[in-house]
Amino acid sequence: MSTELKSHQLTMTVLMTPDMANFSGKVHGGAVLRLLDQVAYACASRYAGRYVVTLSVDQVMFRQPIAVGELVTFLASVNYTGTSSMEIGVKVVAEDILERSVRHANSCFFTMVAVDDEGRPTPVPALQPTSSDEQRRHAAALLRRQLRQEMEQRHRELLASNPPAPEA
Numbered sequence: 001m002s003t004e005l006k007s008h009q010l011t012m013t014v015l016m017t018p019d020m021a022n023f024s025g026k027v028h029g030g031a032v033l034r035l036l037d038q039v040a041y042a043c044a045s046r047y048a049g050r051y052v053v054t055l056s057v058d059q060v061m062f063r064q065p066i067a068v069g070e071l072v073t074f075l076a077s078v079n080y081t082g083t084s085s086m087e088i089g090v091k092v093v094a095e096d097i098l099e100r101s102v103r104h105a106n107s108c109f110f111t112m113v114a115v116d117d118e119g120r121p122t123p124v125p126a127l128q129p130t131s132s133d134e135q136r137r138h139a140a141a142l143l144r145r146q147l148r149q150e151m152e153q154r155h156r157e158l159l160a161s162n163p164p165a166p167e168a
Helices: 029-048 132-161
Strands: 009-015 052-062 071-081 085-096 101-114
Touching: 009 029, 029 052, 029 071, 029 085, 029 101, 052 132, 071 132, 085 132, 101 132
Parallel strands: none
Antiparallel strands: 009 071, 052 101, 071 085, 085 101
C-alpha cells in the first residue's frame, strides 16, 4: 500500500466547538480565518521545507455559515510558485454530521513567502502542475497574480496623485 503524500497539497479537518461561536451561534468568521491561515502556513511550509509568512489574503468568500458541531475540512493546494512566494488556495467544506450533508462554505487564496533564518525571502521549489486540475489552478493563479500586480500599481498611482495631507 502506497501512502505517498503530495507535498503541494494538505487536508485538515476540525470539529467546530462552542468557543468558536459568534453572538448568533454560528462559527465566527475570525475563527475560520485563523484556521485558514494555519492551513495555508502548513501547506506552504511543508512544500517549501522552510518557515513561511503570510503576505496577503485574497478573495475570502464566506459562502455559507458554519454551525457549531459541524466538521470542517480545509483543502489546501499550492497553485503557483514565484521565486520565494507561493499562492495557496484553500477550499472549506462543512459537514453537518446529523444531516449527513456536505457543502462548500468558504474559499480564499493566500500568498505566502518562504523566509530564511534571518527573515529574508528565500527561494522555493518551482511547482510542476501535472494533472488537469493542477494546470487549471495554476493558470487561474497566474491571472490572480497579474490582477494583484495591477491593483498594486493602481494603488501606487493613486497615492502619488493624492498625497496625504500634512498633519497639523
